[in-house]
Amino acid sequence: MGSCLSTSSNKQNIPEPGIKFVQKDFSEKDLRLAEELRKMCHEKGKENDPCASAEIFHQMGLLYKIKSPDKISLIRSAALLNAVISRQPSNQQLIDDLQLFCTELLQTAGAEKMDADLMQISNQAAQMIKEMRDTAQQALSRLETIPYDITIGEQNQLEVKKIHDIKLIQEQITQKYGDVMRYIAEKCIEIMGKNLSEFCIAAMGSLARSEVTPYSDFEHIILLEEGVKKREKMRNFWNIFDGFRVSIPSLNDVTKKGGDWFFDSYTTRGISFDGMMPFACKLPLGRTEKTKNKPWTTELIQIVSDMVKYLDQEELIKNGYKIHQVICTTTVIYGSHTIYGLFTDQVKSSLQNNKESNHDLLKQQLKEDLKNFDAIKNLNNLFASSKCNIKRVVYRSTSIFIAALGLLYSIDKAFSFAIIQQLHENKKINDETAHLLSYAVAVSCQVRLSWYMNKQSQDDYVGEDEAFAYYRKDQIKDSLSVWEQLDQQDVQNSRCIGRLMVYKAWCLKKLNRHQEALQQVDDVISKIHDLKVSEQNKYQCLNQLHPINGWCKQEIGQYQDAVKEYRETLKYLDLRDDQNQPAVKLSKERTLHNIGWCLYEFGDYDAAISEVKESLEICEQNNLPVVDKCDSYWLLGKCHFAKAEYDTALTYFKTELHLRLRNVPRRKQDSDEDIKEARNNINKCEEKLEIK
Structure with missing residues (x-):
């Protein structure tokens, strides 16, 4: 995938390294970049085009790097640059910036080994993580499924085996996860030198419980020997150790109303450190930023006696997050077992007292x-x-x-x-x-x-x-059975009876029992006016039935009737008070797309093209998900191919492929079915046009 980051624009209006600039200048530039990114995102802060937004992350990463030696800014710079490389792994400008960042990080941390290759260490850790995940995947694939048609004794034996197998898998993952963290810690000791005070890294959370996954966060504390006054060296150690994922205030400020707006759905989540939000912070730097209601900070790089103070209830209430709960359960990962033993003894004593x-x-x-x-x-x-x-x-x-x-x-x-x-x-x-x-x-x-x-x-x-694709249909049937039993009871006064009846139709649709779903819809329509529910509830239930009807009729080939149901859906959407909200726009766009698909199946290609172009226009005007644009370009290509307009069809299919490649991580592109189909459709058009 080619880079869409411009070298000249990446450093636009950003001072050269070493040039100091005031907080006001930093804040203005940070907020300006955040606002540019917001315009490139659709509903709930998800990126419309990850390749294009990578440029903003790159500029923000360089901006935060210049703000260092503030350590949090240094970590945030790394997080932002990591976000870019996950979107543009072949971007040479970024690789150069990362090398420079690593050099400056070593200088800021006061490292003894200034020629350490942090990127090589990172790649080795990534390989260890990949091996851990591959091993876990293989172990999961060998697990047996427990069938329903067996005796109680057979079921009990298989359950015992399941318990044994899962326990073994969790122990193996825990061991390999700890190995990764120990490898990184050892490399950090090599880099920082041997003149660190005695310390211990202790894991919390699922790793301490031996229930960690290959994608879980690394929640941990750093315990120091008694008498240590200055912790700066250990803070620098942790900066090198850092997993490069934290909250960026201009994107995710949970302390301000509307401040937590951005959601990174593209960068793979895990393995990372806990978030920097006030309610999280289960990492050594702890809570670093004050809020109006909780004007204090907390650090989890402490001598043993100070760390144990967090077990005190007054300290717990003061700090406002569940540090008491998590430090009760820990396990040593690296460092002095003597320090860790002292800590666990004092924890037990405090809990007992x-x-x-x-x-x-x-x-x-x-x-x-x-x-x-x-x-x-x-x-x-x-x-x-x-x-x-x-x-x-x-x-x-x-x-x-x-x-x-x-x-x-x-x-x-x-x-x-x-x-x-x-x-x-x-x-x-x-x-x-x-x-x-x-x-x-x-x-x-x-x-x-x-x-x-x-x-x-x-x-x-x-x-x-996803849920209904992931779970067996037997479970959906069980759910449907429960709703059917409830429906037979006298629940006329229930405020949710209308929703219950619609839910039954929805379950039937998910089970592809389309005729039964259509019958259920008719039953709801005939009964709902007699139910003791509000007019608003009746109205909402009735309008939820149109898309169910439309989908079912579309699936059984009643395309003209399906179009009528989708038209009714559009009428409802146009009457909503919140029709300008992104979610409503998305529903309208997808309904138009479904109409286009029905018209395509019916053979009315020109009408289908008109509907799909309208849906595409809504996508473009409202920054809706890229996948919806891809689906529109795909259907437009199908329509023009059916009309033997192969040049136009080829253009649409190429546009679709280009967007899908930009939106799907490189590691998943070869196995992505939509990308495979787009390439196949391009080949068909080129064959028709005799393009070699």
């Missing part, structure tokens, strides 16, 4: 977590055409309960399987409960791990279509 108050705090926190991670509430997001957080629904709702049991019974284990085993050995739970809890952990770990591996990133959110 404040057992009663800690239990009250734990129960309160568990109640809050179970509410936040409520599976039913999160699954309902799918019906609202929203995103469902698979980590919350499947993994956290299980792991937080097991962890809480461990703390309540003072069990000195972190791995969920180990906690359950200890509870069983201590006769706190019986054989059956131990098995059921272990199987729940195994399933939750497998689902989260499989999803991350499938997405090749730490992507917790599952959309409607």
Whole structure:
């Protein structure tokens, strides 16, 4: 993929290195670049064209680099340059800038080994991570599926095997993940020199629980030996160690209303450090920026006695994020085991001395977590055409309960399987409960791990279509069965009955039971006027049925009737008060595209072209997703090819391919089915035109 970054424009209005400039100048340039990027993004802050927005990231990266030796700015510069290289890996100007950045980073950190090749070390760590992910993927592929038509005894045996296999996979990933971090730490010691004070890197979160994935964040603290006064050397060590992913204030300022607007859906998420947002900051630099309501900072590079102070409830409340909860469960990654042993001893002592108050705090926190991670509430997001957080629904709702049991019974284990085993050995739970809890952990770990591996990133959110493509149809049938049972009950007064009935039609559509879905729609229309629900609810339900009807009729070949349903959908969208919102524009654009597709299938190519061009115009005017533009160019190409207008069709197919290549990471291009089809369509046009 060719670079779209201009060398001359990359450094436009940015001072040369070494030239100081005031905060006002920096802020003005930063905000100006952020505003330029905002114009290049569509709904929810996602980039419309990652290749084009790379130029903005490049300029911002150079800008933040000049602001150093402010260490946070240095890290942010690295994050921005990393964002560019993920979009433009062959950009030579960027490679040169990265080399210069590494040199300046070593100078700022006071490194002893100034000729260290940070990019080579980074590439070696990346190779180790790739090997870890490949091994995990192979292990997952060997897992057996438990069928439904077996005896209880056979099922129990397969569940025991599943527990054993998942436990082994998690232990292997944890070991390899730790190896990567130890490799980086050793290289940093070589670079910084041997004159560092004694220290220990201790992991928190899923790595400490041995439930880490090959894409999980690295949450950790740095413990120092007692008596250390200055921590500057260790801060510089961590800057070298940094994983290059932090929040950029002009893009993601969670402290200001509307400030958190940008979402990087392109750069692969994981492995990275925790975010710099006030509620996160589970990394050594901790909380570095004050807010109006929480005007203090917190650092997690501390001597042992100061780190243990975070277990104090007053300190917990003051700091406003769950540092108390996470430092209770840690594991040593690198450094002095003596320091780590002192820390764990003091943690145990503190927890034991404040057992009663800690239990009250734990129960309160568990109640809050179970509410936040409520599976039913999160699954309902799918019906609202929203995103469902698979980590919350499947993994956290299980792991937080097991962890809480461990703390309540003072069990000195972190791995969920180990906690359950200890509870069983201590006769706190019986054989059956131990098995059921272990199987729940195994399933939750497998689902989260499989999803991350499938997405090749730490992507917790599952959309409607992804969810139903990922899960078996048997599960959709089970869901449909539940709704059917509810519908048979006397729930006439339920405020959600209309939504329930529409949901049934939606499930039937997802199961490709199109005729049944159409019948369900007719039932809703005949019943909804008699239900005791608000007029607004009736109106919303009725208008949700048109796209369901349109889709079902389109799938069974009733194209003219489908067009009528989609026309009704457009009428509803035009009457909405929020029709200028991006989500409504997107719905309108996709409805027009569906009309175009139906007209194409019906053989009315000119009418189809007119509809698709209108949908494309909405895309262009509102910065809608690139994939929607690609689909429009594809359908325009299909229409003109059907009309034997091969020159025009070739132009559209080439435009489609160009956009898809810019929007799909290089590592996925050869396997992308849409890219394969675009190339095939270009070949067909060239054959018709006898182009060699």
